[in-house]
Amino acid sequence: MSDKFSFSNLDELQRWHQGIKQANRNNIFCHCRTCGYEWIDSTFDVICLKCSSNNVESISSWQFPDD
Template sequence: MADPPSHFTPEELERWRFGLAQANLNNILCHCRDCDATWMASDDENIACACGSRRVEHVACWQFPDG
């Protein structure tokens, strides 16, 4: 199955992806489902807790408005 057509040029898409990566810097809330620890990170992939658990949920904080 073919991908749907993009509304962005390749350059625009690259700028959009770069903007998301910048927004995520030190802005991913992580929570360990095993030991209940929470911390901030810059990446939501391959996150492991200090306790060794990989059962970590993550939320990009920039997605939520202040207030």
């Protein structure tokens, strides 16, 4: 697999970005660094549902391997 992406035009690049945004929707793994609570959300800008801390790590779930 190449380390570089090749798009023939700006429209292709925009479609690729939209695909990434769609993959992120409802697939954000959140981990509270304060209390350890974990949940799935649809945004990166969250506060902990359990302790209300804003010290939350958010990672796109699609980035985790399936195996």
